[in-house]
Amino acid sequence: MLFVGDDWAEDHHDVEVQDEAGKVLKRVRLPEGMAGIARFHDLVGRFVAEDAGPSDVLVCIETDRGPWVRALVAAGYRVFGVDPKQAARHREILGSSGAKSDKGDAHALADMIRTRRHQLREVAGDSETAEAVKVVTRAHQTLLWERTRHMLRLRVALRDYFPAALAAYKPLGLTSDAVLKLLVMAPTPEAAAKLTATQVSACLKGRRDIAAKAQAIKDVLRAGHLGQAPLVTIAYASTVKSLVAVITVLNAEIRTLEGEVEAHFGRHPDAEVILSQPGIGVILGARVLAEFGDAKNRYASAKARKNYAGTSPITRQSGKTKTVQARYVHNDRLVDALHLQASCAILHDPAVRAYYDQLKTRDISHNAALRQVGNRLVGILHGCLKTSSLYDQATAWSHHHYDLTA
Template sequence: MKIFCGIDWASDHHDIALVDADGTLVARARIPDDVAGLQQLLDLLAEHGDTPETRIPAAIETSRGLLVACLRATDRPVYAINPMAASRYRDRHTVARKKSDHFDAMVLANILRTDTAAHRTLPADTELAQAIAVLARAQQDAVWDRTQAANKLRSHLREYFPGYLAAVQPILGGLCSSAARALLAAAATPGRAARLTKTQLRAALKRAGRQRGIEAEVTRLQAVLRAPQMRQLPLVEDAMGHQALTLLRKLDAACTSADELAEAAVAAFETHPDADIVTSFPGLGSLTGARVLAEIGDDRSRFADARALKSYAGAAPVTRASGKSVSVKARRIKNQRLAAAGYVWSFASLTASAGARAHYDRRRTTGDRHISALRNLFNRMIGCLHHCLAKQVHYDETMAFPSRLEPIFTAAA
């Protein structure tokens, strides 16, 4: 008898419901979120026919957490159901707007009973791929946190210290650079900055790791910081300087976290068997490659074809037809992390690949905007990546852009 399991999870307990092929509830339980609860769940599944050869599938509204990890370790099919989809299914079973944990568990079990083919199991990625995903996503979050911290600091400095923003604007990396942060730590107000000597400026740059062009940079910084600018009242200026140092400490922590996680993600990625294939693509370094591999995984059966991967990445457009009306629009529902990595990848490939540049220019000539042209280029590149990973071959420019190489080389000549 076919059995389906639904799990309504919470922070401290989980509700379990088992239904058969006819939708009849055959078992229910509430288990704690600990080892004893996990064993209780496994025993309950075993009582209803769960064996190593025929695992009972489980549906749950999350893809993370210890319970999900332990269920995946038993090699059973685990379906992560979108909470919005589960909410729509709930309306099929009741017209009342009531909600209970046990009822939600039954809804999840019935989703597998009726529409298993419409949902996908969690990918069977290797342990290394899962570790890369943890590190790459954490590093991407750290980069976003760093950008947010830098924007907050920039907005605050604009209110009382515009001269500092003018001084660090030519520095590579802007506010996030070590030189800019060391300079602000040495003098957080216009008054203190104007009194900085060349010796103090030189010491700040050396603490930040600068080794070349120090004297010229010291002269430029001193001239900019001593230039006349609008000022707040003295006491207000000192108070805003204290606030700037607080925001600076947050930015320092975000920068350190992003750098350390980047090193760890790259180190783990470079040990993966697919790393050489991924980085053979133009515009894909180890860090961006780690982000791409983190989202697509190394389970080759996850995507049936290149079109499925393109849709998952948001690179393929959506065509909607109703009567005589047909519209083609950009895909909004997608993996946002993979789409963000795809933008970086496609933009970097413009200077690394003649074929990619020719493809981008052709799309721009036909009327595409910058973002649309990059998305179309990403669509082509990720399709090539799917092929290369499936066939275990490296990127070949002549195969990826067979008709785009000759014109650009001729023009360059």
């Protein structure tokens, strides 16, 4: 067998090849792209045994996605994507000096796959549909996060020179189309105070009880508030117009990507199973699928899926001291999706709510209880996906014996 450590960068790969005894056979820097992959194949061909197959070549790299990894998997090599923190800890085992280099990192990765491959997770190829779902859902969520950042900047600016706007528009939401139109129409306190009921009502089109809401907004905008000097107010108004323009574009692109997420997720064979889970809708279901992936052998058990999700606790014990803590190293996107699922599930599923209430009677905080609810829901999802069966409340919670008729 050959063991290859691949320390990747944006435009090149530092590669080290070792044999089963740990002898370094070759160190080389390869370019990214087709030329690099061709040279990688030539390099492996020089040292692999004549009767060996591609699966006898084990590659360790600090990523599990991208064209390079896909090419390695397609060639038949066994690829292990490791967390950078894992690689850093193994590098410390090899030497305590703290020295670091690209060649040294490649050496550590090669040694890691040679000595600890039984502890590492092999890259399991997801289907093209799941990969497509991941691309659009991550892009969609990234735009949502960007909109939130710009909304917070907008809120700070309004607080500094136009506090009446925050008070008047709070019920509508600063990122709503109605508020954005009003801010474009009247970005200063003086202009906002002159808005008529007709102008405000036109921006609220499509909402309920427009007349009352328009009057409430007018009353707040025309009340007395602290402000800035006229010249400073004009400067702030310019920045607010720019922020509004950015948020408007983000709103449009988020809506477009929502359609793409729904379309790609709807094509996946596991979509019906995922949507049957409590607390999950199309967007949230797409995120869960994207972050878990759909490779059949990736999670050997429900516990393995929970560990990857970051919902299961970790135990620290030394002597007579034992503590149980939440996992802080996890996939942020997946944890966010599972937290939202748990928050929704306790509102709409009686069995989930009963489990949550049971946890709360033990003086567990809200977030800790939601984390445990999410952990339980991950286990249920694993069982449903494994058996290709829809969520059934009676089966999922049968051992808890909750009275769901109360």
